Amino acid sequence: MENKVRKTRAAVLHKPFVVKMEERELDSLHSNEVLIKVMSVGVCGSDVHYYEKGKIGSKKVEKPLIQGHECAGIVVEIGSEVTTLKIGDRVVIEPGISCGTCTDCKEGNYNLCSHVAFLSSPPIDGAFSEYIIHPENFLFKIPDNVTFEEATLIEPLSVGLHGLSRSGMKADSSVLISGMGPIGLTAIIAAKSFGALNIIATDIEPLRLKIAKELGATHVIDVSKQNLVESVQELTNDRGVDVVVETSGQEQAIKASVDIVKKGGNISVIGFSRLNNIGINFYKLLQKEVSIHGVYRYTNTYQHGVDILGSKKFKTDLLLTDFYPLEKVQEALEHARVNKSSSIKVIVKPND
Numbered sequence: 156m157e158n159k160v161r162k163t164r165a166a167v168l169h170k171p172f173v174v175k176m177e178e179r180e181l182d183s184l185h186s187n188e189v190l191i192k193v194m195s196v197g198v199c200g201s202d203v204h205y206y207e208k209g210k211i212g213s214k215k216v217e218k219p220l221i222q223g224h225e226c227a228g229i230v231v232e233i234g235s236e237v238t239t240l241k242i243g244d245r246v247v248i249e250p251g252i253s254c255g256t257c258t259d260c261k262e263g264n265y266n267l268c269s270h271v272a273f274l275s276s277p278p279i280d281g282a283f284s285e286y287i288i289h290p291e292n293f294l295f296k297i298p299d300n301v302t303f304e305e306a307t308l309i310e311p312l313s314v315g316l317h318g319l320s321r322s323g324m325k326a327d328s329s330v331l332i333s334g335m336g337p338i339g340l341t342a343i344i345a346a347k348s349f350g351a352l353n354i355i356a357t358d359i360e361p362l363r364l365k366i367a368k369e370l371g372a373t374h375v376i377d378v379s380k381q382n383l384v385e386s387v388q389e390l391t392n393d394r395g396v397d398v399v400v401e402t403s404g405q406e407q408a409i410k411a412s413v414d415i416v417k418k419g420g421n422i423s424v425i426g427f428s429r430l431n432n433i434g435i436n437f438y439k440l441l442q443k444e445v446s447i448h449g450v451y452r453y454t455n456t457y458q459h460g461v462d463i464l465g466s467k468k469f470k471t472d473l474l475l476t477d478f479y480p481l482e483k484v485q486e487a488l489e490h491a492r493v494n495k496s497s498s499i500k501v502i503v504k505p506n507d
Contacts, residue, residue: 159232160190165284166484166503167219171209174485177219181286188288189240190232191248196282197225197307198491198501200336202275206488211427214277221280222484223503224250224273226287227297227306237291247306248282249293249313249457250274266317266452273452283484285505295457298465304478304502305471308341309460315342315400316460317453318423319349322398322446326350329396331387331415332372334403334426335363337474337500342400342425343370344469348459355390357383357408360496366473378408387415395420404428410435418443425450474500481505 160181167177184190201211202222209216230244240246253260253268260268275281297306315338324330330351332342335358346354347370356367359379367375376386387396395417401409404426412422413436422445440447464471476499479487484503491501 160286163284163286164481165221165280166481167221168206168216169219170216171207172485174206174488176482179221179284182288184232184234184288186234186236187291188234189230189237189246189291189294191228191246191287191289191294192231193226193228193282193284193287193505194303195227195307196223196503196505197310197337198223198487198503199225199311203488203492205275205277207492216277218278220275220277221283222275222488223281223283224275225307225310226250226274226282227303228287228506230294231286234291240291240294240296245297245299245303246294247297247309247457247461248274248287248289249295250281250310251452252290252293264454266454283481283503283505285481295461297461300467301461301464304475304504305464306461307502308337308471308474308500309457309464311337312341312345312460312463313453313456314338314425314450315345316348316456318342318400318425318448318450319345319398320456321448321450322400322421322423324349324351324398324421327352328398329353329355329391330398330400331355331357331396332400332402333357333408333412334401334405335360335367336402338425339400339402340366340370340474340499342402343367343372344463344471346400347371347469348463353390353396355387355396358403362497363499366499369470369473371469383408383411384414391417397421398423400425402426406430406433409433413439413443413445416443416445418445420445422447423450424448475502477501479503480507
C-alpha cells in the first residue's frame with residue numbers, strides 16, 4: 156500500500172566524522188509492515204565506532220548510512236495484513252529482521268541468521284530518521300508508564316538478558332559484571348530480574364560505579380585502584396562467583412574471568428575485543444570445568460524487557476543523561492565518543 160507519509164528527514168553518515176541531514180523517499184508498505192514515527196533513539200557504542208572508524212571488523216560503511224538501532228516510536232500506518240497493532244500504538248523496535256526460514260532461525264537462534272537485516276549495520280539503514288518502516292513481528296507495544304526514551308534501553312537490556320540466559324543463571328546466584336557501559340548497567344537490571352543475590356560491578360569511572368550501586372549492585376570494584384581477583388576472592392570467601400558477564404571487551408577482564416568464576420561456573424562474553432585472539436589460562440579453564448558462552452545480540456527477549464521496564468522497579472532514568480534533536484546527530488555522536496566519564500546514554504529525539 157502507498158504511504159501517506161512519502162518522505163523522511165534523516166541524519167546520514169557519509170564518512171568518519173561527517174554526518175549530513177538529508178531527505179529520503181520512503182518505500183511503500185508491504186502487507187506485514189508498519190510505518191513508525193520515531194520518537195527516541197539511543198546512541199550505541201557501535202554507532203560511535205562506525206562514526207569514528209567507518210567500520211567494525213569486516214563491516215564497512217561503503218555508502219551513506221543512516222545509523223541508530225535502539226529505537227521506539229508511534230505507529231502511524233499499518234500494512235493490510237497487520238493484526239496486532241493499530242495506528243497510535245506506542246512501540247519499541249527490535250532491530251534485527253531475520254529471514255525466518257534458515258536452519259538457525261528454525262532452531263530458534265534467529266540472532267545467528269546469516270541473512271539478518273539489522274538496523275544501522277551496513278548496508279542496512281537505521282533509525283536516525285523521522286520515520287522508518289519495520290515488520291509487525293519485530294515490534295512490541297510499550298505501556299504508558301514507559302517513556303520512549305526508557306524504551307530505547309530495551310535493546311541493550313536484551314543483550315544482558317540473553318547473556319544471563321546463556322549462562323544458565325539461577326535465582327540466588329552471584330554474578331560479576333565487568334564494564335559499566337549501557338550494556339553492563341542494564342545487565343545489573345537483568346541480573347536482578349533473574350533473582351541474583353549478589354551482584355559485583357567493575358569499571359574505572361566513578362560515575363558509572365555510582366549508578367551501578369543505585370541500580371542494585373551489591374558491591375563495586377574500581378579496577379584502576381583495586382586488584383580484581385583479590386577483591387572477588389575477599390567478597391566470595393575464595394569461592395568465586397557463579398556467573399561472570401563480561402561486557403567491556405578488555406583483554407585483561409576476559410582473561411581474569413577464568414580466575415574469578417567458581418569451579419563449574421559460567422562466563423558469558425558480550426564485549427567485542429579489539430583483539431581477534433586472546434590467550435586465557437586453558438589449564439585453569441579445564442581444571443575448574445568452566446563453561447564459556449559467546450553472546451551475540453539476543454533472541455526472544457524484547458517482551459521480557461518491556462515487562463521489566465513496565466514494572467518500574469528500576470531507576471532507568473539514571474541512564475538517560477544527554478538529549479539531542481535529529482539535526483544534531485553528529486554532536487550527539489561526538490558527545491558519546493568523548494564524554495565517557497560524564498555521560499551514560501545519549502538519546503536522539505527525531506520528532507521532539
